[in-house]
Amino acid sequence: MNRQALVGAFVLGGTGLIVAAFVLFGNFHPFSRTEKAVLVFHGASSGLAVGSPVTFRGVQVGAVDRVVIEYNPTTKDAYIPVFVTMRPDNIVLTNSNIHHRPSMEDLVQQGLRGEMNLKSFVTGTSEIDLDFAPNTPAVLHPEIAHITEIPTKQSTIEAMTKSLQDLPLKQIGENADATLASVRRLSDQLDRDLPALVQSIHETSDHSRDMVDAARKMVTDLEPTLTHTLVSVDRLASTGTNQLDARGRELHAVLLNSNAAVQQATKSLANLESMTSPRSTDRANLEASLRDIAAAASALRGFATDVERNPQLLLTGRRP
Template sequence: MSKPADPKLIGAFVLGAIALITVGVLVIGGKFFQRTTPVVMYFEGSVAGLATGAPVNFRGVRVGQVTNVFIRYQPNGTATLEIPVFAEFSSQNIEIVAPGHDKKEVRHATDEQLRLLVEKGLRAQLTLPSLVTGQASITLDFFPGSPVQFVNNYPHRVEIPTVPSTLQEVQTTLQQLYTKLSKLPLDDLIDDARNLLKGRARSPTTPRCWRRSTAPARPWPTYSRRRTRCRRTSVRWFQTWEQRRRLPTARCRTPSRCSRGSLPVQSG
């Protein structure tokens, strides 16, 4: 006679099967119950910190995640290297209200509707890596008027154009500024400014207090007194110069006594 089955063993087997089914539904089964929209993005420059599982947010709302980041090499033609970024948008957070119906009657976003948003200026931007985790993320927003260049290597995916990140814009601006400054003759400009200051300090028509302005800096009370004295000396200097300029005209009574604005010479 055959040995009867152990009820405890049968119960353990049934419980184990139920547990495996539950874990499978929670871990991988969710993808079969929700619709996802596959997209692809191409970023210029480095994508450091961007890895599988990185969030994709639209103004702070998570709408998807990165599924793959890899290098694509095309040996034909120009032999270019590209870094496609695959992502999937979840249908849970992207819903479109059917026009003319109640707000509860919604339908999930389709590829055509996502392409329409791209035409209206939807762009992807790479954010800075987190200081805690070191992981970067992708932000979606509208940038109307931004240039668009499609690669279109994956027709089954919606391609979302990208815009430079804030860090890339700062680096580009600094690079342009450095290029412009490097073209300027800075050494010649510094020498010209130094020579100009030296010539002004040595000029005989310059008040003495101005010539002293090139001396080393002194404490504030001394500088304040010297500034007041310099202002008074400057006023007297200009008044004296103005009087000397008008003196020939005042002494010329008749045109015969003055020749070309010069003073008459007195004998004896």
């Protein structure tokens, strides 16, 4: 009897440990409020399985319950609805300092979106990440989802995969092949032409070295002559400076005399201008003298005419 009680107690204790393990380490939370939701993906869902975590910015808020394939033979489209169990009690909305626990519909209206990301590169498992993205349009599938649907968005890995798929890999390969062929032809041409080019460079270097040596020898030979020429030029510059200083004093004296002569000429011109002025007394006297001279010349001309007619007038003179 004691043994049966001991076995029963052992079984009950093991059952309690198993339940506690499920509660603490598993996805079984009997005392938490849960809600069902579905996310509809239009691409591959490799690595996603039942029990995969559903996280919100790294915090687990649920788990995957079921993964289904919905195929439409009319449109030839295949959709993958992923049914999840959410624990919205882990998310609290703040509104006017009043905290309340939202429903999944409230979260979707606030912009909750889901995307599928790779959880581990080693195992290849995936998970569903939730985040608020109100700017992402909410694409719903009412013909597939019969419970609350969380709209999905394109993940970073899917965007990278699509970008890689859109790359013109064939054209890139052809361009790479053409580039490699051009490089090969260039390498072959360099193999043919490079030795001759190197030899030409060596010859040019030798000629350049000879020219440098000749120029150095020429400069060495011309250095005494250039030094003597520079000394002569220096001496000529000193002599010219001394002569310019000596002639400078003479030129200064000549300029002073020229200035005095110009001033005297200016005075003479002023006097001449005053004599030729219409109102000048000297001009009136000069005009009177000119008139007297003209009268004397006229009388002399008349006397000469009389003498020419009667030469005896020189001896007898004019009689009254």
